[in-house]
Amino acid sequence: MDGQDDLLAELRRTAGYAAVWGSDELKNRDPGFDDRNFKAATLVRPADTEGVATLVRFCARRGIELVPQGGRTGLAGGAATTAGQIICDLGAMNRIEEIDTLARVAIVQAGTPLAALQEAAGAHGLEPGIDLAARGSCTIGGMISTNAGGIMAFRNGTMRHRLLGLEAVLPDGRVFRDLTRVLKTSAGYDLKHLFVGAEGTLGIVTRAAIRLDPVGGATATALVGVGDAASAQRIVRHFLGMTGTSLRAAEIMWRDFTLAMSRMLGLEPGTLPLDAPCLLLLELAADTAGQAAAALEQGLSGMWEAAGIADGLVAGSLAQARAIWRLREETEQIERMHDHPPSFDVSVPGGAIDAYVARITEDLKGIDADYAPYVFGHLADGNLHISINADSPPRERYRAIEDVLYAGLREIGGSFSAEHGVGLDKRDACERHADPVKQELARAVKALLDPENLMNPGKVVR
Structure with missing residues (x-):
């Protein structure tokens, strides 16, 4: 047997995983929104939290890098992999364990698709208070890991605000359990928020307690x-x-x-x-x-x-x-018009939106006279999505586009990443445009929890 066969055999002996796939199985499967998601040669699909912990300990002992994946709908390379890494696929952990209709709380496993939670909660006249176009594929764990927002964030907040508690496997295999079901808790550091927006770099979210709201009623639409x-x-x-x-x-x-x-x-x-x-x-x-x-x-x-x-x-x-x-x-139609067009996701304070759009439209033409960005987004919370009407450009030009779009955002109280995360693709931009002290603290937290840098390495922080 070669090295991968040995690894697969050992993984299959280690725990009762729902699936252990090698490169032959992966090459025939859909990698999702990013072709880089299946560059790893091995995928393991644990069936429960203990299975995730066992896999994490296995990788920690051998110094193998581990990349968690959910619905593979991410747009910033947060689930991208390379050869030699192992994918921890949460797809088998898709159970809605409980819906407490009196407390209006759902306990769900991390691999649960948003649409499944919406349907289950809807049967009780409730909803999770968050909605995304990728609702049929995106998973609760992935949404927590990127602090997803969507079309209802202006009234219900982002995933951070819908989350009451969570469970996560730490890089050493220990399980952090804080499945609080109540809104009010003032008991020291609220450590669950370390995992919100961390994109699996500090641990793997396995279960969550999600706030539910009464369904808002019948709707009408206008343009x-x-x-x-x-x-x-x-x-x-x-x-x-x-x-x-x-x-x-x-x-x-x-x-x-x-x-x-x-x-x-x-x-x-x-x-x-x-x-x-x-x-x-x-x-x-x-x-x-x-x-x-x-x-x-x-x-x-x-x-x-x-x-x-x-x-x-x-x-x-x-x-x-x-x-x-x-x-x-x-919006996938934009991908059909252009080959991997540069796409961005920013937050702009409401009163600055018109000036921002006018500025970037003009400044982008300074890079290329043919650039006319496609701009759309969530008006009520200032989240704009921007795609350039061009095929994927060389790295230096991509960086120049980033600098046009991100210039001044931090100073006016906006953000260079609104809801898609940092992942791999925005990490360099984060170095240039995020607060340097915030970056230092992030690196310190990463070094404390994952000193061997095995959990989704290269994403969010260097």
Whole structure:
């Protein structure tokens, strides 16, 4: 047997894993959003927390690097692997262990897809208060590890705010258990937050206690054309202040993005109002869909002139609402237009959005006159997604694009990474644009918990 065969045989003897795969099995399987996810030659799928701990101890004894993976929907290289590493796949740990309807808490295993939790909680009139376009694939452990946000973060917070407690396997194989089910706890350092946004570099999240909220009611969807983000924000403030309804989504899209998406999706001209400089997608909830639609129509008509609304449409059917949401959510169309286009994920304080978009649009042309970024995102929390209308550029040009997009963000209270994490792809940018003292502390924590640098090495911190 060669070295990999020996390793696979030993792993299969070590614990009753759900699966142990070598390179032959991996090459025939989908690596997810990033081709680098399956560059490792070995994947192990533990069935429970003890299986994860056993694998971690196995790797620690042999000095083997370990990379945790969930739904493999990450966009910053956080699950990328190299030869010689072992993948810890959490896919078999996909059980919703409990839904406490009185406390409104779910206890879930880390490999549980978000959609599965949404469905299970929905059967009790509850929801996890967070939603992403990748809901069918992204997992709770991965969302914790990247502090995922999504379309409801402006009203419910990010994953950090939905998390009451967690369980994680540390780099030495010990199990950290803090599955607190209550919101109020003031008992010293809240260490569970070390694992939120750490992308598996400090340990592997295995179980979590997630806050649940009552389902918000029936919804209606609108698409509104406005001149800029400030006008869209006036509309959002209006609906946030309404009684009897709940604003569930406020997504913004700039013209270059919407026109490109409409072409790729084959939307017929005139079916949606696409000609304004910015489009605002609103989703409003009320007791009935009719009440939600009426509230949207009345609210928009009442502030049509004050907000400078150029055009608007309240979806008259479920099919029309889905078409509007496709325009915003099927962003993989950008990948079909360009070969690995540079894509970014920033947070900008609300009052600075228009100036920020104008600045980067101009400064990017200083790099290449043909650059016209696709800009879209979560307006109410200032999270903008930006893709460049070009194929993957050389490293130095990519770095120049980063510096244009990230310049000044920290100084105005924004962030160079909003919800996709740092991973491998943003690590160098983190060195240039994140607070240096914060980076020093992060490296110190990493060295304390993982002195051999075996847990997802090379990600988030150097």
